[in-house]
Amino acid sequence: xxxxxxxxxxxxxxxxxxxxxDVSGSMSTNGKIDALNDAVQEMLESFGGExxxxxxxxxxxxxxxxxxxxxxxxxxxxxxxxxxxxxxxGGTPMGAAFxxxxxxxxxxxxxxxxxxxxxxxxxxxxxxxxxWQVPLKRLLGAERASKAARFAMGIGDDADEAMLSAxxxxxxxxxxxxxxxxxxxxxxxWVTMSVTQRSRSANxxxxxxxxxxxxxxxxx
Amino acid sequence: MSNRLPxxxxxxxxxxxxxxxxxKPNEDSWLGARGAFGTLVVVSDGMGxxxxxxxxxxxxxxxxxxxxxxxxxxxxxxxxxxxxRIEPVWCSLIAPSTARDCAAxxxxxxxxxxGQVHVAAIGxxxxxxxxxxxxxxxxxxxxxxxANETAALGHSASWTSRSFPRAGGEVVxxxxxxxxxxxxxxxxxxxxxxxxxxxxxxxPSQRWRALQRELKDWPTPHHTDDKTLVVLxxxxxxxx
Numbered sequence: 001x002x003x004x005x006x007x008x009x010x011x012x013x014x015x016x017x018x019x020x021x022d023v024s025g026s027m028s029t030n031g032k033i034d035a036l037n038d039a040v041q042e043m044l045e046s047f048g049g050e051x052x053x054x055x056x057x058x059x060x061x062x063x064x065x066x067x068x069x070x071x072x073x074x075x076x077x078x079x080x081x082x083x084x085x086x087x088x089x090g091g092t093p094m095g096a097a098f099x100x101x102x103x104x105x106x107x108x109x110x111x112x113x114x115x116x117x118x119x120x121x122x123x124x125x126x127x128x129x130x131x132w133q134v135p136l137k138r139l140l141g142a143e144r145a146s147k148a149a150r151f152a153m154g155i156g157d158d159a160d161e162a163m164l165s166a167x168x169x170x171x172x173x174x175x176x177x178x179x180x181x182x183x184x185x186x187x188x189x190w191v192t193m194s195v196t197q198r199s200r201s202a203n204x205x206x207x208x209x210x211x212x213x214x215x216x217x218x219x220x
Numbered sequence: 221m222s223n224r225l226p227x228x229x230x231x232x233x234x235x236x237x238x239x240x241x242x243x244k245p246n247e248d249s250w251l252g253a254r255g256a257f258g259t260l261v262v263v264s265d266g267m268g269x270x271x272x273x274x275x276x277x278x279x280x281x282x283x284x285x286x287x288x289x290x291x292x293x294x295x296x297x298x299x300x301x302x303x304x305r306i307e308p309v310w311c312s313l314i315a316p317s318t319a320r321d322c323a324a325x326x327x328x329x330x331x332x333x334x335g336q337v338h339v340a341a342i343g344x345x346x347x348x349x350x351x352x353x354x355x356x357x358x359x360x361x362x363x364x365x366x367a368n369e370t371a372a373l374g375h376s377a378s379w380t381s382r383s384f385p386r387a388g389g390e391v392v393x394x395x396x397x398x399x400x401x402x403x404x405x406x407x408x409x410x411x412x413x414x415x416x417x418x419x420x421x422x423x424p425s426q427r428w429r430a431l432q433r434e435l436k437d438w439p440t441p442h443h444t445d446d447k448t449l450v451v452l453x454x455x456x457x458x459x460x
Contacts (some may be wrong), residue, residue: 004434004438006410007410009440010439010440011441012441013442113401118366
């Protein structure tokens with residue numbers, strides 16, 4: 001048997017997905033946190049079941065709420081994640097979540113340079129309660145984090161659309177809106193499809209994203 | 221003087237699973253040559269998204285050889301003087317195609333007849349030199365960004381380069397990112413030693429087949445890229 005195996009990586013290149021999940025108190029109303037939990041669980045199951053991938057999808061979930069921003073689910077291969085449901089309480093420290101995402105993506109020990117470009121998904125139903133402009137600027141200006149594909153969803157009428165648009169920072173990208181819990185799941189199904197298409201793509205660094213004009217028109 | 225020791229080189233290049241599935245040819249290229257200038261090896265990786273990536277890589281190898289010949293003939297010793305010659309030669313070789321259509325990385329090592337080893341690179345991949353004192357990384361492991369982001373000839377990128385006095389026993393390893401990105405940096409010493417132990421002593425045709433087999437049977441799961449690996453060594457390193 002060849003000795004080459006001793007000198008080479010034993011896993012596929014990672015395709016990291018970082019979810020920034022709003023778990024502030026307002027998410028506990030109208031079934032939003034339950035819908036978000038179900039949607040993330042479904043996404044993890046889809047990612048974990050991918051066996052035709054060029055890349056291994058790794059997922060981290062950073063929550064921001066009562067306990068500040070924290071890695072509710074540290075970055076790990078989706079197939080190995082044991083999902084623990086999130087609970088909602090407290091404010092919306094989104095700036096801290098941006099810093100956590102930037103720190104994670106810039107850390108080559110967590111996301112090696114052989115990884116494909118990460119995807120960051122931001123989901124929020126409110127307005128940041130901490131200083132977020134500077135952390136967002138740091139994220140958008142960071143050497144590696146700035147290259148991530150970014151998706152954003154605003155839940156309900158209170159979501160800060162201007163802030164979510166600033167997170168996307170590209171004119172062609174748009175903020176997806178959810179007015180009811182089921183649309184959270186639809187958004188995640190669409191993000192899941194975009195990521196799995198990338199992982200199966202000949203070049204997983206190219207972001208293939210079908211652009212639904214309205215999530216209600218998008219049949220899954 | 222150590223430069224009287226004969227140099228040797230070997231290498232191989234295989235099409236990766238992605239291009240095989242798409243029915244496309246290998247977009248990597250490599251070249252080895254000996255002449256009055258010394259011994260030269262070149263590796264190039266055509267940028268996958270470009271229309272004439274394959275040709276860009278092939279011409280990158282030829283451009284370095286042409287530039288080395290003219291530079292040496294003109295009495296050149298300074299590496300920077302050689303580097304400024306390469307891109308114009310490459311542009312003339314790819315004409316009338318554009319640098320955009322032919323974008324390719326370029327890594328080379330020259331064991332110069334005047335007694336130095338020159339190693340230079342534009343773009344990612346692996347370029348390292350092993351001497352009796354240890355390993356010197358010239359390019360790699362990938363320091364920033366993510367997979368498949370690289371600089372290329374024709375895009376105003378600057379060369380990364382080093383020159384070393386020849387003391388005997390030097391080994392230079394060049395590889396495209398299809399190889400480089402899957403190598404464990406902490407095991408690179410063992411990897412170089414494996415190349416020397418298992419391949420350096422073989423007859424050339426047997427060596428080429430054996431190395432091709434290793435690249436085709438690349439062990440990293442779901443690998444996609446074309447793979448090219450080239451070694452330049454002083455014969456003394458084989459006999460040691």
